[in-house]
Amino acid sequence: MIGAHFFSNSHTVMANYSTNEFRSGLKVMLDGDPCSILENEFVKPGKGQAFNRVRLRNLNTGRVWERTFKSGESLEGADVMDRTMEYLYNDGEFYHFMEPDTYEQHQADAKAVGEAHLWLKEQDECVVTLYNGTPLSVTPPNxxxxxxxxxxxxxxxxxxxxxxxxxxxxxxxxxxxxxxxxxxxxxxxxxxxxxxxxxxxx
Amino acid sequence: MSWQPGAGLEQLRARAGLLATLRRFFDERGVLEVETPLLCSAGITDPAIEPLIVAGGQSVAGQPRYLQTSPEYAMKRLLAAGSGPIYQIARAFRDGEAGSRHNPEFSLLEWYRPGFDHHALMAEVADLVCACLGPRDWKALSYRQLFLDSIGIDPFLQPVEELESRARARHDLGNLSGDRDLWLDLLLTHEVEPWLAGQGLCFVYDYPASQAALSKIVSVDGFAVGQRFELYIDGVELANGYHELTDAGEQRARFVADNERRLALGQEPRPIDELLLEALEVGMPECSGVALGVDRLLMLATGERDIRRVLAFDWSRS
Structure with a gap:
């Protein structure tokens, strides 16, 4: 049976997604890493097995590559969320961000901030991508x-x-x-x- | 969701023109246009094709009806009843098939030619395509020759482990697993079809017997092959045809084998179309038949690369 079904892990309840639900921007777990789907191409010989050729970005490493799945296979959704946050300061080791509505603060290490450190100005709003509640990457304003x-x-x-x-x-x-x-x-x-x-x- | 169509007026006109050309082609050749039901009491057993099923409504009365994945079985019953050569332009439905060349609801042109073998029908398919797209050369390669010419692999003799390692050397396939046909399908879609993109109008015929579907199985050069063909134009798969199986006993055995494979794959078995088997028992004339994707033919005629640009309302808009 194709379709989303649900189970819980230690952090939150994540859906499973079948290949025909793969859309650009969907976040899934693959080989233990959170990945973002970029493209999904359905291919099928006239008769016989259908496949999905899927381009993904590994959100931990940034690597972009293509993986082929049998159509109808499914992957666990990744607990990845984009949040708009205010950049507060850098304490020399960590970059500190705050959610404007809850005032909840998050600290991101240099690996998560990456190239974004070149564009971070205090009090500017950025998008912080959280994976299981921890900053995974930071996107500065355009x-x-x-x-x-x-x-x-x-x-x-x-x-x-x-x-x-x-x-x-x-x-x-x-x-x-x-x-x-x-x-x-x-x-x-x-x-x-x-x-x-x-x-x-x- | 947008109320607006995904196809422009130019594409709508091109479709109307194409349908007129198709009907003229068959009218000139004395092939009779027919219509058969879209909702039937039996569906298809093929493990790789999933029907959409209508389970509710008074008329259904607890017996689900299957939206037809092709009008093949009903048309074969007409052939057995003495219809002579027939064609149909019908909607067909296949669950889960959506992409730049697939829509779950699509238009099929299907026709049957008593007295033709698959080579004679390939020639007629080429005539029809030239009538729609303009004259062009065409060629036909056996499935075996196709694999040898494109990727240097013998699909009948190469050990399955070598098919898999060849595929894995070039593609990230994760924990993909399956039988010999799966690896052949993978090489076909990932390696051979890109090669076919440079081959113009090319038929592929005589498939491994395990992929015969509803075609006659014969021995060629010591290999059991299904007398099935596919048409590719610039790498786009456009049509699938058979020198049709006419033996009722063999047909039943293939339906049963399909359902056994479905069970092994964890899929529900499907009811067997007993009405088709009865018709074959009475006798269907020796014939060849083919199903051709009208939307893809329209893509080729208009130069569109995405099926959603030639459908008034694709699945996401319907």
Whole structure:
């Protein structure tokens, strides 16, 4: 019988999902790791066994790969939740986040934060992915506004021409900015590409 | 859920034009259009095809009715009753089959040709496809030759362990397990079909006897083969045909064997279609028959790569 049925583990009640319920974004357990389904392709010879070719991302390692299942097989759902949280501070070892509605705090280690540390500004809202209640990864906002702490002196009047130079932000991130931008200015950056968007203040 | 159709007006017009072309093709050849029930008292025993079942309603009266996975059994009863060559454009239903080339409810063109063997019917299928898509060359490879040419594996002689290790060398298959046919199906879908994508219009015929389905089994070069064929166009599987099994005793044995495999796989056995067996007992003419996916033919005619773009309302919108 195909369909979700339920059982409990130590953390919460998770459903089982059959291959025909696999959708992009569904979180499942595979070989002991939480994984996110990216794509699910149903293939079947004219007659005979049908298969699902599934692209997954291992949420622990970030690895993306394809696994083939017999159609109708099922996987346990993973207790993975995305929560919007406020970034509080870094104590040197852990990054601290707070859920705005409950004030519940979570600490994430450097592995969970990963590249996101380049874009974390105190009091900004981020998405913290919890696995069994513990931060697994952190996604910064798509756009952040950060101050430049170091860049070569600006070239006056050079606002229209192309050309760029590296600038170091308060978080340590280095982005390419137009030549007219100077130290102390705040710039808006797309965190998905690491690209400068515009100047926020003079 | 959106109220709007997933297909554009252009695709709706292309479908209407295609249906007209199909009917003209058969009319010119003296093949009779027929209709048979979509809801029947028996379904299919094939372990790899799951029907949708209607279990409620006054007319059903406690005896579930099976939405037909193809109109094959009813059409064979017409053949046994002396219909002569017949075709049908019908809706068919298969549970759990959804994807870029599958919809659980789809349109099948099915036709039967008394006096044709599977090679004669392949030639007619090629004529029909050319009438719909424009003239093009076609070729036919045996299943054995197909595997040898595409991946250098002999599907009849290679030990099953080598089929599995070949598949595992190139694909992450987890704890997938199964019999020889499963590994052949896996290599076909994962390795051979991508090769077929570069082969244009290509028939594959004479399948391993274990995959004969409802085709006659004969011996070719010392191998038992089912006289079954599949049509691929640019790697898209479009049609499945048989030099039809006409022996009632053999047909019953295959239904029973299907149900034994279903039980072994943990599936419910299905009631056997006794009406078809009675018709075969009386006598069905020697013939070949084929079922062709109309929605996929429309995809090829319109250049769409996703079946949801040629259906007015696919499963998620219906």
């Amino acid at each position: 756009f952040v506004e950060l101050e430049i702490v170091e860049t070569d002196p600006g070239l006056k009047g050079d606002t229209a021409q192309g050309g760029s130079k590296p600038a170091t932000l308060t978080t340590g991130a280095v982005v390419k900015v137009p030549l007219f931008i100077t130290t102390g200015e705040v710039v808006r950056v797309d965190t998905r590409t690491g690209e400068y968007q515009n100047r926020v203040s003079k």
